[in-house]
Amino acid sequence: MMRFYGFFRSSSSYRCRIAFNLKGIQPDFVPVNLRAGEQRDPAFLAMNPQGLLPALDTGRGVLTQSLAIIEWLDETRPAPPLLPADPVQRAAVRAFAQIIACEIHPLQNLRVLNFIKQNYGLDQDGADAWARHWIAEGLTACEAIAARRSHGGAFTFGDTPGLADICLIPQLFSADRFGLDSASWPRLREIRAACDALPAFADAHPARQPDAQ
Numbered sequence: 001m002m003r004f005y006g007f008f009r010s011s012s013s014y015r016c017r018i019a020f021n022l023k024g025i026q027p028d029f030v031p032v033n034l035r036a037g038e039q040r041d042p043a044f045l046a047m048n049p050q051g052l053l054p055a056l057d058t059g060r061g062v063l064t065q066s067l068a069i070i071e072w073l074d075e076t077r078p079a080p081p082l083l084p085a086d087p088v089q090r091a092a093v094r095a096f097a098q099i100i101a102c103e104i105h106p107l108q109n110l111r112v113l114n115f116i117k118q119n120y121g122l123d124q125d126g127a128d129a130w131a132r133h134w135i136a137e138g139l140t141a142c143e144a145i146a147a148r149r150s151h152g153g154a155f156t157f158g159d160t161p162g163l164a165d166i167c168l169i170p171q172l173f174s175a176d177r178f179g180l181d182s183a184s185w186p187r188l189r190e191i192r193a194a195c196d197a198l199p200a201f202a203d204a205h206p207a208r209q210p211d212a213q
């Protein structure tokens, strides 16, 4: 049996939950409370030396990094596909996902916000403003990319949901949490509405998780 280590509010855990739901699989869930610092417990560090969520114990080894977990899932359970078949389109979807996972999310992550507060004299408002800056800049690029493709279907890259949407929806949730107004990203709002209508996305929402606080 697979075991998934996550936290309701962690957006990289949220990405994996959407992917599991789209694939119709339900790993056992093990909550790791980031607020309580459980990601730094020796038992968790033994599994993921980075001390970050999520982690997936596949029964044949532990996987970390949400994009690696999601691509492994897609390779081992190909239907429905989370990436397009065409190599150029696959690269475009991965690039969109990486804007979020590599350029936005790391700069608003808990450990980075704690570090800038502890070492650079920022209070909570200052750290939140930092996070808002990087989220807004990244999502503005995502809006431009998604708007260029808006004739192509309800989702970011076509008429079925995939890796780009899996990354986008949790990032929009974080944008809300940091107090950003999504009005300036109309295409992203349309995509979000299409995703929200699907149980795979709705059931993965942080508020619907057993460890939600």
Ligand SMILES: N[C@@H](CCC(=O)N[C@@H](CS)C(=O)NCC(=O)O)C(=O)O
Residues within 6 Å of the ligand: 009, 010, 011, 012, 013, 034, 039, 051, 052, 053, 054, 064, 065, 066, 067, 101, 109, 110, 111, 112
């Ligand atoms: N690139 C990693 C990011 C992992 C990550 O930063 N996870 C956050 C939660 S979304 C975390 O565990 N933060 C704990 C901390 O900052 O101490 C992924 O996609 O899995």
